[in-house]
Amino acid sequence: MTNGKSGAGRPIATAAEVDAYATAEAGPASWLPRLRMPLPRTWIMLLLLVVCGALILYPLVFLVTESLNIGDPQVFPPEELGWLNYTDLVNEPHVLLNTLLVACIATVLAVLFGFVQAWILTRTAIPGRARLERLMELPYYMTPLIGALAWGVLLGPKTGLVNQAWRNLGFGSDLFDVYSPWGIAWVMALFEGTVAFVMISAAMKSMDPSLEESSRVLGAGKLRTALKVTLPLVAPGVLSATIFVFAEMLGSFAAAFVLGIPGRFYVITTAIWQAALSYPPDYGRAAAMGLSLFGAMVITLGLAKLIMRKGSYATITGKAFRPRAMEVGALRWPLLGIAWGYIILAVILPLGALCLTSFQRFATVIISQMQFTLANYETALAMGSLAPAFGNSLLLGIVVATIGVPVIGVLAWIIYRARLPGAAAMEFVLMIPQAVPRLVFGLGLLWAWINIPIPIYGTLWLLGIAYFTVFIPLGLRTIAGVVLQVDPSLEECARVCGASWGHQMRTVTLPLLRPGLVAAWLLIFIASVRELGVSIFLMGPHSKVVAPAIVNSWLSASSELSAAMALLQTALVFVAVAILFRVARRVRGAEA
Amino acid sequence: MSDITPHADPRGTDARIEVRDLVLRYGDATAVDGVSFAIAPGELVTLLGPSGCGKTSTLRAIAGLETPFSGTIRLNGKTVWSATERRNVPAEKRGVSMVFQSYAIWPHMTVAENVAYGLRVRKASAADIASNVDRVLDLVQMRRFADRPASKLSGGQQQRVAVARAIAFSPTVLLFDEPLSNLDAKLRAEMRVELRELQRRLDITAVYVTHDQEEALAISDRVIVMNHGRIEQIGVPETLYATPATRFVADFVGAANMIEGEVTGPGRAGTLRFETRTGLPLEVAAADGRRTGSLVALRSSYIQIDRAGGAGIPGTIHRRMFHGDFIQYVVDWPAGQLIVRRPPTEHHDEGSAVSISFAPEHCVLLD
Numbered sequence: 015m016t017n018g019k020s021g022a023g024r025p026i027a028t029a030a031e032v033d034a035y036a037t038a039e040a041g042p043a044s045w046l047p048r049l050r051m052p053l054p055r056t057w058i059m060l061l062l063l064v065v066c067g068a069l070i071l072y073p074l075v076f077l078v079t080e081s082l083n084i085g086d087p088q089v090f091p092p093e094e095l096g097w098l099n100y101t102d103l104v105n106e107p108h109v110l111l112n113t114l115l116v117a118c119i120a121t122v123l124a125v126l127f128g129f130v131q132a133w134i135l136t137r138t139a140i141p142g143r144a145r146l147e148r149l150m151e152l153p154y155y156m157t158p159l160i161g162a163l164a165w166g167v168l169l170g171p172k173t174g175l176v177n178q179a180w181r182n183l184g185f186g187s188d189l190f191d192v193y194s195p196w197g198i199a200w201v202m203a204l205f206e207g208t209v210a211f212v213m214i215s216a217a218m219k220s221m222d223p224s225l226e227e228s229s230r231v232l233g234a235g236k237l238r239t240a241l242k243v244t245l246p247l248v249a250p251g252v253l254s255a256t257i258f259v260f261a262e263m264l265g266s267f268a269a270a271f272v273l274g275i276p277g278r279f280y281v282i283t284t285a286i287w288q289a290a291l292s293y294p295p296d297y298g299r300a301a302a303m304g305l306s307l308f309g310a311m312v313i314t315l316g317l318a319k320l321i322m323r324k325g326s327y328a329t330i331t332g333k334a335f336r337p338r339a340m341e342v343g344a345l346r347w348p349l350l351g352i353a354w355g356y357i358i359l360a361v362i363l364p365l366g367a368l369c370l371t372s373f374q375r376f377a378t379v380i381i382s383q384m385q386f387t388l389a390n391y392e393t394a395l396a397m398g399s400l401a402p403a404f405g406n407s408l409l410l411g412i413v414v415a416t417i418g419v420p421v422i423g424v425l426a427w428i429i430y431r432a433r434l435p436g437a438a439a440m441e442f443v444l445m446i447p448q449a450v451p452r453l454v455f456g457l458g459l460l461w462a463w464i465n466i467p468i469p470i471y472g473t474l475w476l477l478g479i480a481y482f483t484v485f486i487p488l489g490l491r492t493i494a495g496v497v498l499q500v501d502p503s504l505e506e507c508a509r510v511c512g513a514s515w516g517h518q519m520r521t522v523t524l525p526l527l528r529p530g531l532v533a534a535w536l537l538i539f540i541a542s543v544r545e546l547g548v549s550i551f552l553m554g555p556h557s558k559v560v561a562p563a564i565v566n567s568w569l570s571a572s573s574e575l576s577a578a579m580a581l582l583q584t585a586l587v588f589v590a591v592a593i594l595f596r597v598a599r600r601v602r603g604a605e606a
Numbered sequence: 607m608s609d610i611t612p613h614a615d616p617r618g619t620d621a622r623i624e625v626r627d628l629v630l631r632y633g634d635a636t637a638v639d640g641v642s643f644a645i646a647p648g649e650l651v652t653l654l655g656p657s658g659c660g661k662t663s664t665l666r667a668i669a670g671l672e673t674p675f676s677g678t679i680r681l682n683g684k685t686v687w688s689a690t691e692r693r694n695v696p697a698e699k700r701g702v703s704m705v706f707q708s709y710a711i712w713p714h715m716t717v718a719e720n721v722a723y724g725l726r727v728r729k730a731s732a733a734d735i736a737s738n739v740d741r742v743l744d745l746v747q748m749r750r751f752a753d754r755p756a757s758k759l760s761g762g763q764q765q766r767v768a769v770a771r772a773i774a775f776s777p778t779v780l781l782f783d784e785p786l787s788n789l790d791a792k793l794r795a796e797m798r799v800e801l802r803e804l805q806r807r808l809d810i811t812a813v814y815v816t817h818d819q820e821e822a823l824a825i826s827d828r829v830i831v832m833n834h835g836r837i838e839q840i841g842v843p844e845t846l847y848a849t850p851a852t853r854f855v856a857d858f859v860g861a862a863n864m865i866e867g868e869v870t871g872p873g874r875a876g877t878l879r880f881e882t883r884t885g886l887p888l889e890v891a892a893a894d895g896r897r898t899g900s901l902v903a904l905r906s907s908y909i910q911i912d913r914a915g916g917a918g919i920p921g922t923i924h925r926r927m928f929h930g931d932f933i934q935y936v937v938d939w940p941a942g943q944l945i946v947r948r949p950p951t952e953h954h955d956e957g958s959a960v961s962i963s964f965a966p967e968h969c970v971l972l973d
Contacts, residue, residue, distance in 0.1 A: 352758050506704075
């Protein structure tokens with residue numbers, strides 16, 4: 015792959031010689047043009063490939079070998095290989111059945127939420143549509159972990175705020191027990207509803223309104239048009255959203271962990287956690303489950319992509335239309351209520367509940383029994399292991415984002431602009447962490463770094479490396495978005511005007527990429543501060559980070575303290591999100 | 607190619623741009639397949655052809671933005687690309703300038719910063735930069751927009767800034783890559799005049815790429831017609847129009863009727879006798895000593911139509927279309943149908959019988 019363009023039958027010897035000649039002629043000061051010549055670039059690419067390949071593929075290789083290890087699970091390399099870990103999975107089907115049950119309920123609910131929101135916000139003329147559409151991004155930043163904690167606070171048996179109120183009204187039992195498959199599915203559905211909304215509203219927006227208009231002009235009524243034209247055109251989008259959400263649901267961890275563990279209800283992700291971190295650890299079983307999950311997700315996601323591509327007719331033109339909004343008359347108030355209802359359930363109510371809980375000694379909704387205090391925040395910021403957890407998460411977020419953005423920026427530029435041979439293969443490898451559930455990747459990293467003679471297991475170094483590895487796809491997608499927007503002729507023009515490669519990069523390329531780089535920095539920072547799946551495996555006693563600390567506090571200490579910690583984390587994330595939105599708006603403003 | 611150029615012989619040693627045997631490939635596809643030409647100082651030469659004919663690739667190779675497969679490119683007598691000499695001078699060292707099809711105006715700079723870029727790169731003094739920026743912005747009538755962010759310009763204004771930026775550092779060679787194709791028709795016609803005016807006034811050597819034959823004919827000293835990566839014909843616009851060398855040129859440049867048939871012998875007064883497939887005899891001029899051919903190209907605007915009964919060939923007006931600047935007639939005549947363009951003052955009704963005539967020297971005999 016190193017000689018594609020500069021190889022086959024070229025009458026000149028090598029690109030390096032041409033390079034040397036041009037440089038020699040142009041004088042000693044111009045070493046920079048070398049950078050864009052094929053040979054050194056190939057070396058840079060190879061180096062990056064090796065480093066990224068090691069970071070990404072190395073843990074996966076460990077995962078595969080360990081899953082086939084049927085000897086002593088703690089010995090490496092394995093003494094005996096076999097399929098036992100996989101066959102065990104099928105022999106104890108209750109975990110798989112639990113996973114399917116939760117995933118199915120949550121998918122149906124999430125797609126229902128997403129479809130209704132998408133239809134209301136893109137197709138009906140309700141007041142304040144634009145603002146509501148922006149608010150729809152918020153549930154995504156809430157994370158399933160915060161959602162699960164909040165709904166635990168609201169609907170936990172006996173002590174849940176809503177259940178307390180319910181009993182106080184004279185009912186003998188709880189209204190709803192959230193520590194159940196239904197509770198897990200409910201929390202996940204509220205979170206994934208936004209994802210479904212984004213995908214389905216994109217399908218609705220990309221539909222040319224003239225397709226419906228021509229149906230009307232040709233004499234079909236509203237209903238006939240909706241059934242014969244609108245529905246078939248939107249269906250592939252809805253279907254692929256359904257499959258996508260289902261795949262995400264299979265790999266979801268936090269809600270099942272917070273709401274499932276107390277009732278000993280296990281889905282595949284929590285079972286992996288259990289197998290790997292209980293005593294004695296059964297890494298082989300955990301790895302086998304992790305890889306099966308990975309396989310199932312890859313297949314489902316591939317199916318979603320296929321449906322999107324094959325079934326989408328002419329709706330995907332890349333053009334965004336603003337479909338004509340339907341006048342809904344008096345119906346607009348109930349519709350507005352439904353749209354706001356989702357935001358309230360997904361964001362406002364959970365945050366309110368956490369807030370109310372975090373300021374009380376014992377959480378209650380009975381006003382006469384309320385005892386307000388700041389003690390939980392004092393503990394959260396002072397307690398032995400918790401304050402360092404906040405400090406560590408902040409430090410990791412800043413360092414990983416600051417180092418990650420330039421590195422990923424170079425990768426993005428090489429893949430999407432430099433037109434090197436092998437760029438597609440490189441992109442594929444770099445995007446792998448996106449397809450592997452975070453928890454499974456964490457397991458692979460755990461096993462890989464325990465067995466490596468570099469003593470960084472249990473330190474922040476390993477967490478930093480792990481974060482960087484799993485956030486490569488996030489950074490790459492964000493930066494690629496702007497790299498692809500920058501017309502190559504903007505760069506070429508600088509060269510023709512006489513600028514060297516370095517000067518062009520400094521004066522043209524980097525300033526144009528800046529909004530994307532800032533966005534990538536913030537997104538990686540946010541993701542680092544909230545990271546749970548990898549951290550839970552790699553955190554050591556002296557390298558605690560926030561999300562696992564919150565989970566541990568929830569399982570072992572009080573819900574009031576956990577609520578305070580969760581709110582502190584959420585506040586940190588929302589500050590970063592606010593900056594992100596400002597940057598995004600400025601970029602959009604500059605384009606208009 | 608016996609053209610009368612208004613400048614020194616471009617094939618001589620004083621050519622400003624010389625391209626020889628240029629071959630350019632993308633993977634297995636050959637975009638430019640052995641192209642050679644030379645351009646004299648102060649000349650504006652257009653590369654004309656349909657999309658994919660290799661004209662833009664040729665231009666980008668001159669600029670140093672594409673790496674050719676083989677051949678030689680010389681600028682001001684200096685070799686900037688040669689496969690055999692293993693020489694490849696990078697774009698920024700070639701001293702050429704370019705106006706891009708997309709304008710490539712940097713949106714994060716003001717108009718003045720855009721224009722000053724090439725001067726700053728060349729480390730010009732602040733006073734030099736200021737005076738040059740003012741001078742070129744005056745030339746394109748954009749001085750009052752100097753401090754405006756470049757992202758807040760209309761298409762036509764961006765076009766002017768792109769031209770100003772390209773000429774600000776006084777390059778010896780200016781390359782235009784379809785600079786007017788993103789403008790609406792009226793603005794395009796205006797800018798065409800302005801660009802030509804500017805190029806003449808500053809005495810810049812320019813290569814201009816376009817797929818618009820009308821634009822090419824109007825703006826150029828000479829036109830190079832390209833197709834499938836090869837040169838079909840090089841000539842001054844009048845020659846290209848009056849005596850196309852190939853069927854492709856006759857078809858692509860201007861509107862022409864293609865009449866199939868064969869040469870059957872000598873005609874009157876040094877002409878040849880050409881018989882169409884339908885057996886209609888025509889007299890065609892024997893240009894360049896050509897004595898054979900199976901095709902005659904006849905420009906639509908060189909054909910006369912008179913009321914029936916004249917000395918010409920009889921025909922009938924089949925359809926009349928009023929275009930404003932001319933009327934286009936579809937005329938039935940013994941050799942099939944003929945497209946004829948006449949001034950809007952000449953009116954013939956559909957269905958009326960007419961007499962068709964044209965001069966032998968306007969019938970261009972082709973292979």
